[in-house]
Amino acid sequence: MKIIKAYGFSFFFGQAQDFPIEHADPTFYTSCKKTIDALKCSTLIIQEQTHGTTGMYIDKDQSQQNPLQLKETTGDYLITNQKGVALGVLTADCLPIVMIETRNHIGSIVHAGWKGSLAGITTKVIEHMLQKNFFAPADLHVYFGPCAKSCCYEVQPEFLYALAEYPWHERVIEQRNEKLFFNIPLFNKLHLVDLGIDPSHIHMQYNECTICNTAYHSNRRNGHARLCQLSVICR
Numbered sequence: 755m756k757i758i759k760a761y762g763f764s765f766f767f768g769q770a771q772d773f774p775i776e777h778a779d780p781t782f783y784t785s786c787k788k789t790i791d792a793l794k795c796s797t798l799i800i801q802e803q804t805h806g807t808t809g810m811y812i813d814k815d816q817s818q819q820n821p822l823q824l825k826e827t828t829g830d831y832l833i834t835n836q837k838g839v840a841l842g843v844l845t846a847d848c849l850p851i852v853m854i855e856t857r858n859h860i861g862s863i864v865h866a867g868w869k870g871s872l873a874g875i876t877t878k879v880i881e882h883m884l885q886k887n888f889f890a891p892a893d894l895h896v897y898f899g900p901c902a903k904s905c906c907y908e909v910q911p912e913f914l915y916a917l918a919e920y921p922w923h924e925r926v927i928e929q930r931n932e933k934l935f936f937n938i939p940l941f942n943k944l945h946l947v948d949l950g951i952d953p954s955h956i957h958m959q960y961n962e963c964t965i966c967n968t969a970y971h972s973n974r975r976n977g978h979a980r981l982c983q984l985s986v987i988c989r
């Protein structure tokens with residue numbers, strides 16, 4: 755597990771070797787405990803993910819409940835301003851996104867698959883952060899983790915209808931050998947830029963392809979969705 759430090763936060767995008775177990779496995783609990791110990795955090799929260807656009811802002815009351823709050827709530831993003839509270843998402847081709855707001859020290863983690871991305875989950879997260887704290891787009895830094903990328907992420911022609919409402923839809927589909935490939939990181943990046951986020955604050959260096967890089971679990975490559983990597987942010 756490579757822990758990244760930025761703007762007072764620690765975070766990591768897990769690899770298959772960090773989390774080689776199924777999340778229904780009893781040892782999932784033990785592995786999560788080891789994770790918060792490694793990050794020196796008091797609490798780890800992971801939701802039951804639904805590929806939707808709802809999520810939670812973790813305040814003091816919520817953060818002082820059980821040290822491991824695993825799948826007790828449903829949603830696809832978590833936000834907190836609380837120190838020592840680790841927020842996690844499980845992914846295996848969907849895009850994990852870490853957001854850090856540097857003025858009020860708010861951390862967020864997002865599970866953005868194609869459904870959540872097209873439904874505007876990044877907008878929802880930023881709106882939720884703004885409801886609680888004032889900040890300017892310049893205060894936000896965004897890090898994309900590993901996901902299915904356009905080298906491998908084939909989609910069917912019907913998918914183009916779902917994209918049609920976006921002015922930049924042609925930029926996020928690549929055509930090769932009569933096949934179509936979706937660029938989900940670019941889709942989310944363009945969304946964030948439309949919201950006023952500085953493109954130089956959208957960091958892509960951890961955004962490797964999960965399908966062609968065997969360091970990661972991939973639903974497409976494995977043919978099932980039982981194995982996921984854990985990504986976590988904590989202050």
Ligand SMILES: [Zn+2]
Nearest residue numbers: 905906963966
């Ligand atoms: Zn690939």
